[in-house]
Amino acid sequence: MKQLFNCAMSIGEEMLISGAEVHRVEESIRLMCERFGAKRVDVFIITSSMVATLYTKEGDSFTETRRISTISNNFEKLHRLNQLSRNICSSNLTAEEIKIMFEKAINCKTYSFIVECIFYAIIASAFTLFFGGNIIESVISFITGAIVRLGILFFEKTVGNNIFTKFLAMVIAASLSFTALKIGLVSSVDKLIIGNIMTLIPGVGLTNALRDLFTGDSIAGILRTISAVLTALAIAAGYFLVTILGGFLI
Amino acid sequence: MTNNEILQVITGFIGSMGFAVLYNIRGKRLIFAGLGGFLSWGLFVILNKIIPNEAVNYFLVAFVISVYAEIMARILKTPTTTFITTSLIPLIPGSSLYYTMAYAFENDFERFLQKGAYTLQLSSALALGIIVATTLTKLINNLLNTKNKL
Numbered sequence: 001m002k003q004l005f006n007c008a009m010s011i012g013e014e015m016l017i018s019g020a021e022v023h024r025v026e027e028s029i030r031l032m033c034e035r036f037g038a039k040r041v042d043v044f045i046i047t048s049s050m051v052a053t054l055y056t057k058e059g060d061s062f063t064e065t066r067r068i069s070t071i072s073n074n075f076e077k078l079h080r081l082n083q084l085s086r087n088i089c090s091s092n093l094t095a096e097e098i099k100i101m102f103e104k105a106i107n108c109k110t111y112s113f114i115v116e117c118i119f120y121a122i123i124a125s126a127f128t129l130f131f132g133g134n135i136i137e138s139v140i141s142f143i144t145g146a147i148v149r150l151g152i153l154f155f156e157k158t159v160g161n162n163i164f165t166k167f168l169a170m171v172i173a174a175s176l177s178f179t180a181l182k183i184g185l186v187s188s189v190d191k192l193i194i195g196n197i198m199t200l201i202p203g204v205g206l207t208n209a210l211r212d213l214f215t216g217d218s219i220a221g222i223l224r225t226i227s228a229v230l231t232a233l234a235i236a237a238g239y240f241l242v243t244i245l246g247g248f249l250i
Numbered sequence: 251m252t253n254n255e256i257l258q259v260i261t262g263f264i265g266s267m268g269f270a271v272l273y274n275i276r277g278k279r280l281i282f283a284g285l286g287g288f289l290s291w292g293l294f295v296i297l298n299k300i301i302p303n304e305a306v307n308y309f310l311v312a313f314v315i316s317v318y319a320e321i322m323a324r325i326l327k328t329p330t331t332t333f334i335t336t337s338l339i340p341l342i343p344g345s346s347l348y349y350t351m352a353y354a355f356e357n358d359f360e361r362f363l364q365k366g367a368y369t370l371q372l373s374s375a376l377a378l379g380i381i382v383a384t385t386l387t388k389l390i391n392n393l394l395n396t397k398n399k400l
Contacts, residue, residue: 019331073272076275116272123265190348197348198342203339206373207334211331211380214381
């Protein structure tokens with residue numbers, strides 16, 4: 001029983017890290033434990049911590065806590081874990097079988113960094129066109145986007161702090177855009193910066209925050225909202241810093 | 251539709267698809283995530299011709315797309331987040347957010363307030379659409395669950 005409970009917690013933890021809503025994770029852990037034959041399960045999850053206690057019919061109880069540090073969106077992994085938890089609920093699997101399937105699910109394929117970099121650049125250039133930029137601006141946006149992604153990789157390794165990484169990413173994006181303006185490639189930086197804002201903005205964070213808030217997980221929702229707002233402010237701060245410096249230099 | 255609108259729908263689709271790749275969505279789900287982005291901006295452009303109020307249209311599109319996400323999630327047996335986050339990407343008011351910042355920097359308070367209020371209006375409409383759809387889904391789920399238990 002303890003082994004099975006441990007598996008359920010690991011699945012829940014990985015689901016939360018891959019970007020699942022709190023409600024879904026709590027529900028999955030509860031259903032899995034009920035399938036294992038628990039009398040009662042109490043699960044409490046916020047974005048940075050998980051606590052669950054399982055009460056068996058024999059009168060024992062197990063408690064586990066998990067600390068969650070970073071949440072990144074990996075919906076393929078989430079999909080596989082979700083399938084696994086459904087499987088567990090519909091068939092009798094042993095702890096060993098679950099562990100093998102769990103390992104398989106978390107080691108799913110991810111796109112290589114180069115592909116990610118290219119798509120980052122494509123998003124930036126697509127949104128430059130979307131908001132009314134011309135072809136030249138879109139090409140510059142493409143290059144800026146790719147460099148920003150490289151910058152983010154570097155800062156994630158060295159700085160680690162998500163909000164500060166976004167700030168520095170915006171600094172890079174804005175400085176490159178102002179450089180393009182200085183060289184005379186474009187007549188205004190507006191569309192270039194807008195394209196890059198779209199890749200950095202915490203739209204997903206805010207969407208998840210709202211969904212958490214209104215499915216009854218107020219604390220997790222509030223935490224997510226705060227982090228989304230702080231990220232947006234960090235992006236604005238990055239832009240301001242470059243414009244002030246740019247004002248001195250140009 | 252004007253050329254500009256067609257370009258927007260196409261780039262909106264590419265943008266959504268790009269985010270879907272960044273979030274490591276694969277296979278059939280990748281196509282439907284991108285399609286969501288295409289639908290959301292396409293619907294917005296069409297609604298704009300009928301209702302001359304962008305905030306109302308944002309709300310309507312957010313609501314319809316959330317419902318689309320819930321339905322697709324049930325068909326493809328995957329969490330709703332997969333579709334809701336990617337499909338609504340083109341609606342994020344990145345442009346007006348940028349101009350709000352730019353006007354704040356230029357000390358142009360009249361335009362700053364105007365743009366800021368507009369950004370806030372659009373994002374609240376977007377949020378409200380998602381909230382109404384989420385609450386409605388929860389309600390329907392609860393009703394179905396109680397029906398099964400009876």
